[in-house]
Amino acid sequence: MRYSQLFTKTKPREPKDELTSNAKLLTRAGFVNKLMAGVYSYLPLGLRVINKIETIVREEMNAIGGQEVFLPALHPSENWKQTKGWDNIDILFKLKSRTNREYALGQSHEEVITPLFKEYATSYKDLPVAIYQIQQKFRDELRAKSGLLRGREFRMKDMYSWHLDQADFNRFYQVAKLAYLKIYQRAGLQAKVTEASGGSFSEKISYEFMVLTPAGEDDILYCDQCDYCINTEIAKDLKEESECPRCQKAKLQKARASEVGNVFDLGQKYTHDFDLKLADKNGLLVYPIMGCYGIGISRLMGVIAEALHDDKGLVWPETIAPFQVHLVGLNLDNSDVKKQAEAIYQKLTQEHIEVLFDDRLEATPGAKFADADLIGLPYRLLVSAKTGDKVEYKKRQLKDVKITSLENFLKECCQ
């Protein structure tokens, strides 16, 4: 992609109405644009990041047997009345048609997917099953001041599973947990699994996946000698400096963290509500145990921006970056340099390397370098009157530059 043709531009200043680093940086760098509080447009650079995250999530959900569907956002009120969510869930957006038909906007999809699965399930042989989608969610949040971390409209992967008994849910939870941890790792993050409260619809424990970041909205207590981690909301007698209740080898530390995923053990709540019962091996009808597994896709983009940036801008991991190489052309009014820069752009494109080519004539070298740092692609590749038949490259998170041949750059960096 040529930067000169990209319709977005970086902005010289931070937006005045944003409080968090993710919103400030992603807006300045041209990844997102705020339509209103908690509602963002995804611009070409931002959409590429979203797509990269989705591909990772999709691969890991497919790998554990998840079947992808796409459910509506517009729901009949009846489904939400059946679970009492219509009256009890304060973030549920409600609307009416011209003919006074009542609808809800999906803030989660248990109310749609449970009767859907019921229509096809015939016996225990159809269990276990895991069905997921990646789709927009709508929540009437009172406060939405954290950029992509808390949206009124946001992108989410939500998976639902059904199991014949609790033991099978517990087994699958372990499978899903490993898939989730792999997703965060592939996205360049280290996540911890915490126990948290189950929310309004369940007395059961839920699990949250947390990334340590000062912009987080939760406090956690964690042990650095084992994987114990708990949300302070349900920590009861535990506090900072308490002995780790799991390994007893270290004192708990407290940190601000941001949720990047969750799992709810929904028990039989929804299978009861929608009368989804299946015959077990003995012909007895049972209400399956249901699980729900969420990852906020757009929120994850925000958390990556929070966790991975410096004072100059974003620092994308290679797996998530919208492009791998930021090709900066200087002195492009020199026809030899221009020819070489164009040839390198063509070569990289032919090699299927994703390149953002700053081919602007009017921008200063300083402006081009600042934009490269702000946008935060993994490799900055420089071609100028000084580089001759070599190229200069720099990794975004390092200070030193290297001068080498294009072939060497390709070998060293883009394998």
Place this chain on the structure above:
Amino acid sequence: MRYSQLFTKTKPREPKDELTSNAKLLTRAGFVNKLMAGVYSYLPLGLRVINKIETIVREEMNAIGGQEVFLPALHPSENWKQTKGWDNIDILFKLKSRTNREYALGQSHEEVITPLFKEYATSYKDLPVAIYQIQQKFRDELRAKSGLLRGREFRMKDMYSWHLDQADFNRFYQVAKLAYLKIYQRAGLQAKVTEASGGSFSEKISYEFMVLTPAGEDDILYCDQCDYCINTEIAKDLKEESECPRCQKAKLQKARASEVGNVFDLGQKYTHDFDLKLADKNGLLVYPIMGCYGIGISRLMGVIAEALHDDKGLVWPETIAPFQVHLVGLNLDNSDVKKQAEAIYQKLTQEHIEVLFDDRLEATPGAKFADADLIGLPYRLLVSAKTGDKVEYKKRQLKDVKITSLENFLKECCQ
């Protein structure tokens, strides 16, 4: 994908509440599931079709320079009040937050993308530009009885372009028209371009892309000697048997047709409404001409189902089919046959051929063949106690079966 693991099943009977072939067939075959009138869930088979259509649309939009974004569905009322759409568009869904903030659900996105583009555009040098998205639209339709052809929530590709003058819009319209015709051709359809009325927001002519099908909602007059085609709504004195006004070589024919795309010349309506003006080469401020280009992605899936089916079921073109091969295993209780069927499934998967493997033990051969016809994949490949070390294959739209080696099948059919 193993059919035994797919959570959906074909249904033995047509749904009682559907009137159109697309809804009846896609529901029976397990591609979609109706949540309420005009609102469908896309099941694994259906989502794969949607993805195939989207890939084609995306490739053709990128090829003409379209830049992809993703815009919100939840819009502030202010944007719609600025264009008077808030009061004048009867299909606009409106809702309120808990704090009485008014929103609209996007039924189209001129109201969001025009101020967005304005924020980044600085002069005529930023023109022309074309920006598109693929996303859900919401419309408060009074009647939604045509399955995927008219939805209250549906999937759409909408592109918007801005041009310095009318001549440049006209030039780009021709480019976009060819891209649209290529999309329909790749999707297995022959589309005609008609002139139609411009809708409420414009006195200008709009262009519609129509596919001939009895399930269509429009009547068109067309010439089979040239490409003249017009919607009867604006045909004035022309009627069936009139002489073609373009080539004068044939009489016009009348047909029922379904719209699969449209282009609106929006003139300066939205650039005026949002005060988007840019300096031209002489420094004079001009309001750019805006165009809008829509393709209903889910509607296109419905039209393909209408246009390409027979009395046994769907007949997908190879480019759109959810899988290329329907591998039917019979006599799978015979361990040799089972072994061979599994080996073929593995081999095809390794060759990156998309296979739906009917590995059910309990289903009868008749049921398996009926399901293969209903689902409508391009190739049915049979392995049974009778096929030995060969396979039997049949093209969905042909009657004759062929017995050959797997290697030959791969050479003949899956290149």
